[in-house]
Amino acid sequence: MNKRLISSLVIGSVASIGVMAQSMAKETKSTQNVDDPYIWLEDVGGEKALEWVEKQNDKSLSYLKSKPLYKELYEKNLEVYNSDERIPYVGQMGDYFYNFWRDDENPRGLWRRTTLEEYKKESPKWEIILNLDDLAEKEGENWVYKGSNCLYPTFDRCLINLSRGGADATVVREFDIESKSFVKDGFQLPEAKSNLSWIDKDTVYVGTDFGDGSMTDSGYPRVTKLWKRGEPLEKAQTIFEGNKTDVSVGAYVSHDGDEKYKIVYQGLDFYSREYYLVTDKGLVKLDRPIDSSISGIIKGQLLLELKSDWTIGDKTYKQASLLSIDIDDFVAGKKSFTEVLVPDAHTSIAGVSSTKDHVLITTLKDVSSELYRYTFKDGKWTNEKVDMPELGTLSVTGTSDEHNNFFINYQNFLTPSSLYYFDDAKDSASVLKSLPAFFDASPYKVEQKFAKAEDGTQVPYFLVMAKDTKLNGKNPTLLYGYGGFEVSLRPSYSATIGIDWLEQGGVYALANIRGGGEYGPAWHQAALKKNRHIAFTDFITVAEDLIERKVTDKKHLGIRGGSNGGLLVGTVATMRPDLYEAVVCQVPLLDMKRFNQLLAGASWMGEYGNPDNEDEWNYIKSYSPYHNVHKDVDYPKIFFTTSTRDDRVHPAHARKMVAKMMEQGHDLLYYENTEGGHGGAANNEQSAKLNALIYTYLVDQLMD
Numbered sequence: 267m268n269k270r271l272i273s274s275l276v277i278g279s280v281a282s283i284g285v286m287a288q289s290m291a292k293e294t295k296s297t298q299n300v301d302d303p304y305i306w307l308e309d310v311g312g313e314k315a316l317e318w319v320e321k322q323n324d325k326s327l328s329y330l331k332s333k334p335l336y337k338e339l340y341e342k343n344l345e346v347y348n349s350d351e352r353i354p355y356v357g358q359m360g361d362y363f364y365n366f367w368r369d370d371e372n373p374r375g376l377w378r379r380t381t382l383e384e385y386k387k388e389s390p391k392w393e394i395i396l397n398l399d400d401l402a403e404k405e406g407e408n409w410v411y412k413g414s415n416c417l418y419p420t421f422d423r424c425l426i427n428l429s430r431g432g433a434d435a436t437v438v439r440e441f442d443i444e445s446k447s448f449v450k451d452g453f454q455l456p457e458a459k460s461n462l463s464w465i466d467k468d469t470v471y472v473g474t475d476f477g478d479g480s481m482t483d484s485g486y487p488r489v490t491k492l493w494k495r496g497e498p499l500e501k502a503q504t505i506f507e508g509n510k511t512d513v514s515v516g517a518y519v520s521h522d523g524d525e526k527y528k529i530v531y532q533g534l535d536f537y538s539r540e541y542y543l544v545t546d547k548g549l550v551k552l553d554r555p556i557d558s559s560i561s562g563i564i565k566g567q568l569l570l571e572l573k574s575d576w577t578i579g580d581k582t583y584k585q586a587s588l589l590s591i592d593i594d595d596f597v598a599g600k601k602s603f604t605e606v607l608v609p610d611a612h613t614s615i616a617g618v619s620s621t622k623d624h625v626l627i628t629t630l631k632d633v634s635s636e637l638y639r640y641t642f643k644d645g646k647w648t649n650e651k652v653d654m655p656e657l658g659t660l661s662v663t664g665t666s667d668e669h670n671n672f673f674i675n676y677q678n679f680l681t682p683s684s685l686y687y688f689d690d691a692k693d694s695a696s697v698l699k700s701l702p703a704f705f706d707a708s709p710y711k712v713e714q715k716f717a718k719a720e721d722g723t724q725v726p727y728f729l730v731m732a733k734d735t736k737l738n739g740k741n742p743t744l745l746y747g748y749g750g751f752e753v754s755l756r757p758s759y760s761a762t763i764g765i766d767w768l769e770q771g772g773v774y775a776l777a778n779i780r781g782g783g784e785y786g787p788a789w790h791q792a793a794l795k796k797n798r799h800i801a802f803t804d805f806i807t808v809a810e811d812l813i814e815r816k817v818t819d820k821k822h823l824g825i826r827g828g829s830n831g832g833l834l835v836g837t838v839a840t841m842r843p844d845l846y847e848a849v850v851c852q853v854p855l856l857d858m859k860r861f862n863q864l865l866a867g868a869s870w871m872g873e874y875g876n877p878d879n880e881d882e883w884n885y886i887k888s889y890s891p892y893h894n895v896h897k898d899v900d901y902p903k904i905f906f907t908t909s910t911r912d913d914r915v916h917p918a919h920a921r922k923m924v925a926k927m928m929e930q931g932h933d934l935l936y937y938e939n940t941e942g943g944h945g946g947a948a949n950n951e952q953s954a955k956l957n958a959l960i961y962t963y964l965v966d967q968l969m970d
Contacts, residue, residue, distance in 0.1 A: 307918050311910075315921070316910075322924065322936040335962050335966075336962040339766050339957070339962060342765050343955075347951075349369075352701065355663055356664050358665070360420070360668075363382060363385050367392075375399070375411050380392050407430060411428065416464075417464045418519075418521055423442060424440070432909070433913040436457065439452070453495070458474045459487070467495075468495040471490055471491070473487030473489060474487055475487070476499070482510055484513045484868040485869075487516060488507065488510065488512060488515050490515050491505060506542070512533055514869070527593070529542070530542040536872035539556060553596075559571045564620050566592055569590050571586075573585065573787040588615060606647050607629075607640075614754070616756075620665060621667065621669065621671070622666070623670055625641075626662050630784060633726055633728075633754070635654075637660050638651050654695065658681060658757055671690050673685055679730045682703055704765065705769055711732075713728070719780075723804075727775055728776040728778075729773065729775050730776075735817075737815065745825045746831075755784070757776075767961055767964070770961070775808070779804035796885045802834065809842075820845055821847050824848030825838065825846050827851065828853050831854075832854020832855060832856070833891070835851050835854075847967055850963070851905065851907070853908050855915055856892045857892040865916045866915075867915075895930070895932075902967070904932075905963045907956065911939075920936070939952060
């Protein structure tokens, strides 16, 4: 099957910042003739901009670190993040199980492996493959490990991605597993947003910044080439060229037993792709809805997941269905699909993976996970439900196409993660490893509620609170949301939320608003582009429902979101500033006029629309936080956070919003980590610090 898939106040390595700034500058459009007095803050590594950042950091950190709670939370958080009792999740390659591990002695991390027999032990012995701390010290680089792509089926050579400070752009180097060393004169690429995929030991597909307009407007590869070992990159053979307006172009190899399928993809926008099969006669375009997704190839069956209805002749295949067809028949032009799974109104497909003989489908039923194992035999699909605990989140990991065993992770808000091992010989799953309870969950309970939106839609949300919580409208409550890109927010165990918030006396709420994927593609598409306001009003509806149920009131209600969720909380804070007392806005999009001009922003126009189109800007500007903040309005004291090294969502979104609000006289806090990428933190210490800052702020704002 397909094998794709805190910080110092001192500005870090000047060289690292400089390289990143040059890379980001290539992805940021000209600022000439832009009517924006804060445009200078888009200069990521500029001296003036960094001086401004340091000044804001000093102010905010001095304030928050002066609170006694900060040190307590920081120390507790760091203890959790560095705990050896965490589950070392693994992925299988051949006979070994690989894991990447960070702790207090190895803050940058260890890439390591072990055997299944050893992994089943309480304290397995690990073979260290690559020590990132040693590598970073030796090379004088702030390396952050960003994953590897290893040669199938031997897995003896890997393409390792190394990021400076956590950015999406990576340096790629070929690595020899057995000698535990980088291959001299092997495949390697300088820092860029690249994609590489093995064809065989001496050949790869490559997409990177070749120069001469080889990148899309979104900052990803536009050209895919076939690159042979020992050949200069500039001599690599071009396989496919996309358009500048595409999101990205790439190629990969999907394995089905002994069969190998070479596939080229062309991302037209965030949700639409063309796929081409590489054959001896050239590229063959796969005739399918461009918004459908290929979920794999197994037993000669191509799996296709629909995002919209598809009518073929007199047959309509419903939106959200998972279909299959013999791939040879499909390439030949036939359309005789089999419906593998057609979800009902309460169910969505959360994940599709496979083993040697089975397809594993994780579903969400009213936002709780179920797992089914499907088998294709004699031209038919049969299924059985895998017996697992209910009312939580299941995630399939560690699959292999060499056998039918796999791992399943289970968790919910109050139950720490447990890793189950499904043994095909026993036809059952049993607990292999469990996360310890980092906080006492016995005083708390979980409830699922539904808030009625303006159009009558029932919007679900979860509440985590003390069993003896009094519904007096005075409980400090944190509401978290995302609402975009078909991302589902599911019940999950967070030691940080437990220690930093629940134990402080807070109530936690998780909103499953439209724009997400909790009920499939229709739930997501309901809040696309001109209907974006539905995500915002759903979130406001949940907030008002919390108040109506007397869980909390406006003076004790805080909200938090990051990335698209940062846009969410930034927008509702400007729409209804009276509704919240605290807002945590992390790595956000905020300037929706220029979002498509900054870094990867152009790739998100399928979600938000194109602000350069007057008709689309008319609805985007109605909510763009940067354009809807005003001097004469009272806003809560918002805490903005971002990262200098974020090369996905430009830090200028947060920078410019803060500068504008400060000039208008609003009280706020701002913290920009100089490392960390889009995740906001590059190591355990930074994560511990960032969350300690956030929850110190929330306690300060919401607790009497």
